[in-house]
Amino acid sequence: MDFELNDEQKMIRKMVRDFAENEIAPIAQETDQSGQFPWEIIRQMGKLGLMGLPFSEEYGGAGADTVSYAITVEEISRVCGSTGITLAAHISLCTFPIYHFGSEEQKRKYVPKLARGEWIGALGLTEPGAGSDAGGIKTRAVLDGDEWVINGEKCFITNGSIADVVVLTALTDPEKGTRGISSFIVEKGTPGFRPGRDEEKMGLKGSITSELFFEDCRIPRENILGTPGEGFKQALITLDGGRISIGAMALGLAQGAFERALAYSKERQQFGQPICNFQAVQWMLADMATEIEAARLMVYRAAWLEDQGVRFTKEAAMAKLYASEAAERACFKALQIHGGYGYMREYEVERIYRDQRLCTIGEGTSEIQRLVIARQVLGS
Numbered sequence: 001m002d003f004e005l006n007d008e009q010k011m012i013r014k015m016v017r018d019f020a021e022n023e024i025a026p027i028a029q030e031t032d033q034s035g036q037f038p039w040e041i042i043r044q045m046g047k048l049g050l051m052g053l054p055f056s057e058e059y060g061g062a063g064a065d066t067v068s069y070a071i072t073v074e075e076i077s078r079v080c081g082s083t084g085i086t087l088a089a090h091i092s093l094c095t096f097p098i099y100h101f102g103s104e105e106q107k108r109k110y111v112p113k114l115a116r117g118e119w120i121g122a123l124g125l126t127e128p129g130a131g132s133d134a135g136g137i138k139t140r141a142v143l144d145g146d147e148w149v150i151n152g153e154k155c156f157i158t159n160g161s162i163a164d165v166v167v168l169t170a171l172t173d174p175e176k177g178t179r180g181i182s183s184f185i186v187e188k189g190t191p192g193f194r195p196g197r198d199e200e201k202m203g204l205k206g207s208i209t210s211e212l213f214f215e216d217c218r219i220p221r222e223n224i225l226g227t228p229g230e231g232f233k234q235a236l237i238t239l240d241g242g243r244i245s246i247g248a249m250a251l252g253l254a255q256g257a258f259e260r261a262l263a264y265s266k267e268r269q270q271f272g273q274p275i276c277n278f279q280a281v282q283w284m285l286a287d288m289a290t291e292i293e294a295a296r297l298m299v300y301r302a303a304w305l306e307d308q309g310v311r312f313t314k315e316a317a318m319a320k321l322y323a324s325e326a327a328e329r330a331c332f333k334a335l336q337i338h339g340g341y342g343y344m345r346e347y348e349v350e351r352i353y354r355d356q357r358l359c360t361i362g363e364g365t366s367e368i369q370r371l372v373i374a375r376q377v378l379g380s
Helices: 007-034 039-048 066-077 081-101 104-115 174-180 231-267 279-307 313-343 349-360 366-378
Strands: 121-124 140-144 147-158 165-171 181-187 193-198 209-220
Touching (some): 007 039, 007 081, 007 349, 039 081, 066 081, 066 231, 066 279, 081 104, 081 147, 081 165, 081 181, 081 231, 081 349, 147 165, 147 181, 165 231, 181 209, 181 231, 231 279, 231 313, 231 349, 279 313, 313 349, 313 366
Antiparallel strands (some): 140 147, 140 165, 147 209, 165 181, 193 209
16 A cells, blocks of 8 residues: 555645645735635636636646545645635536536536636535435426526535536426435526525525525536436535545644644743644643544545545545544544634634534535444445
8 A cells, every 4th residue: 555645646735735825824814804715816716727627628627636635625625615615516516527428519508617716616416305315306397398497495405606606406307205316407597597685694605505596497408418317426426526625624724723733832921922832732731633534544545545536435535524523523622722713803713713614514514424434334
């Protein structure tokens, strides 16, 4: 086994870290406090090739592997969770399904603009009555001549109101249950498609999370992704990859919290010495460092398995589960080490603590991850 990153992966890590430190970190606090979407940062990421990192050059991507993509989400999330989740949703939840399940015509039409960051993408899966139960969606799509007519609503959609393209799941044959769900590509500005409100959230305030409404929304017949009835299967495959990206995001947030806590513990003086000299603080730092390293190995291994073309459902769920819960513990300890100062907005651990909280919820809660893992272990 070789745990060393190759030269390309090291180069990407350095490039992304430099960009994150120089361009994203200086405005991360302002992005959180203002709640403004960082459009200029996203445009710069597009020019650097980050918005299409794991897709082939033939379709406008950078041709990098999944490990490099995980590293990129990690490094960006290390300084700004809002930017990290924007990138993860754009790549894993929208561009990925079009790239892997779309026709050649669909790929050529949509992927290059998404990969270059000219367009922003989103996935319309969750509904008010269908969260963990993704198969319980009510949105309908009915074929009327050469058009699909869509009616329904989606909620908690990352990049929702700003998305130029949405990959949407809808029922095309309700009698077949999950086998009657299909996926569609819907473009911004299509009559009958409108965004609702942008949600006010606990954290990740620079990321857009929206409602989406479809009222007699007509799209061309050819905008179906794959064939009718494949949508639920496509969503599950998409979520497998998405869990790697959320695991990487959690990893980056945990690493950012750890680095700030480590630096603070060396500077903060109490009882005549730096608090890093006290065993209570040392043990917290030791636990954080150990769990972050374990999470990194799990996330990178799941990404590596995807690159090998083998099934990685269990490993992705394990990586997402462990990394997100390790991030929760690391951020708790980081805030505790900062004491009263950690509770103040002046210190970034307060923001990181709020941002990481979504990681045990999005892309399937920790409880759903345990269900996925158990089913894989039991062979059911």
